[in-house]
Amino acid sequence: MPIYIYNSLTRKKEKFVPLSPPKVNIYTCGVTVYDDCHIGHARSLYIFDLMRRYLEYRGFKVNFVRNITDIDDKIINRAKELKVDWKGLSEKYISRYYEDLAALGISEADCEPRATENIPEMIKYIEVLINKGYAYVTETGVYFSVRKFNDYGKLSGQAIKEMFSGVRKESDETKKDPLDFALWKMSKPDEPFWDSPWGKGRPGWHIECSVMSQKFLKSETLDIHAGGRDLIFPHHENELAQAEALTGKPFSNYWIHHGLLTINAQKMAKSLGNFITIKDFIAKYKNADLLKLFFLSAHYSHPIDYTEEKIEEAKKALERIAILIDKIEKKVSGIKYQVSSKKNTEIEEIKNKFIEAMDDDFNTPQGLAAIFDLVNAANKNIENTDFILPAKRVLSELLGIFKISLKKEEIFDTEIEAKILERNSARANKNFALSDKIRKELEQKGIILEDTKEGTTWRRKI
Secondary structure, three states: OOOEEEEOOOOEEEEOOOOEOOEEEEEEOOOEOOOOOEHHHHHHHHHHHHHHHHHHHOOOEEEEEEOEEOOOHHHHHHHHHHOOOHHHHHHHHHHHHHHHHHHHOOOOOOEOOEHHHOHHHHHHHHHHHHHOOOEEEEOOEEEEOHHHOOOOOOOOOOOHHHHHHHOOOOOOOOOOOOOOEEEEEEOOOOOOOEOOOOOOEEEOHHHHHHHHHHHHHOOOOEEEEEEEHHHHHHHHHHHHHHHHHHHOOOOEEEEEEEOOEEEOOEEOOHHHOOOOEHHHHHHHHOOHHHHHHHHHOOOOOOOEEEOHHHHHHHHHHHHHHHHHHHHHHHHHOOOOOOOOOOOOHHHHHHHHHHHHHHHEOOOHHHHHHHHHHHHHHHHHOOOOHHHHHHHHHHHHHHHHHOOOOOOOOOOOHHHHHHHHHHHHHHHHOOOHHHHHHHHHHHHHOOEEEEEEOOEEEEEEOO
C-alpha cells in the first residue's frame, strides 16, 4: 500500500514517492540553543522522529538530518543578558537538549550539524547567489533580493504585497527592499564574528538550513523538509528561495508542517507563567510516555491544547495497556509456548487497520484507536493463550513504532512477591502498621496491591 502525505507546498495530500527509493532524505529544523527545550519543541522532536521510524518500518532507508542553530541573535542577546560567553551558553543548552532527547526516548538524528561548523560552506553559497544576481552587499550585510526570485511566496501562498505586514520593522535603511532578508550580518564590535569577503560577521538564520540540509543529505533536492507551521513564513519560504535560486531545481519535493501547541488555550509564554519545559514535565510526571500519548491523540498537522486533564486521560490509557500486559505475563508465566506460523485473523485485521491509518498522512489518532482495539480484543480473550501471546507481540511492535516503552519500575517481581509475603505475615499477626507501611512503600515504587478473596494480587502503575 502506498503512503500519502499532505504537502504544504501543493496544499494537497499526495502519494509519497522519494527520489531514489528505498532511500529517503529528510531534513527538519532543530532547536536554537539559548534556553531549555519546552513541550512545544518536544512535539516537533517526537512527531518527526515518529515519521522517520514509521517510514523505516515500511521498508524505507531514511537519512535523517536535524540541525542545531548555535549562533543567532537570540543566543547573543541571552548571553549579554546573563553576562556570559555566548559559546558557553550554547554548549550548555546543547548538552541539556541531548538530556531532553534521552529523557523522551527520542533517537538522535543520523546527523545533527551545528551552524558554526559549516560557515565556510555558507560563505561559498552566498558568493554564488551574489554572482547570479540574487544577492547584494551593503555596509550592514549581504541581502537576498526577494523580487528577483519570481516564485517567492509559493510555499506560504502569499503575494508580495501581502508580505509587508510580516516584515520585521528594523532601522536598516541599506536594504533595497524591506522584504529582502539577510544572508550575512555584519557584526557589531561586541558580537561574535567570522571573516568573510564582505567583512567580519555571521550568517543569517535562513542560509544555515539551506546549506546544511543539502550538504549533509548530499542532494540539491530533498525528499522531505519538515518543521513547525510557524516556520512556513518567513523561514521556510526564504530557505526555498535561496536554494532554488542557486540550483534552479526544486528544493524539497514534500514539505511537512506540524500544528502548534497551546496551554489551556493560551500561547505558551514565561510572562504568563505557563511555560513548561521538557525537564519540568519529566520532573512532575516521571513518564515521557504520557506526553507522547498526548501528542498522538491529535493529528500532527492540527494545533493541540495542553491541559493537565488530558495528561490524566493519557495516564488512564497507559494504565489500560500496562494492566493488560501484566495480566498476560501472569497468565503465561511458566508456560512453554511454541510460536505458530498460523496468523490470527482478528489480530492481523487490527494491525492492518493501524498501517492503513499511518499510511494516510501519519494519522496517529486512528493508529492509536487500532492499538486499543487490540487491547480490548486481548482482554476478551485473556484465557486463550493462543490469542494473547501473538496479541502481545503485535502490541509491542505497534507501541515500539510510537516509542511507548511502558518501562517498569526498578523492582523485580521476586522482590514484590517477597514484600507481599511479609505483608501477609504482618496482617496475620495483626501488625497493621507494618502492613500499611509495606503497601505504601510498594505504591511509591509504582506497585498497586489489591486484596481479594483469593489473596493479594498486584499490578504496576503507570
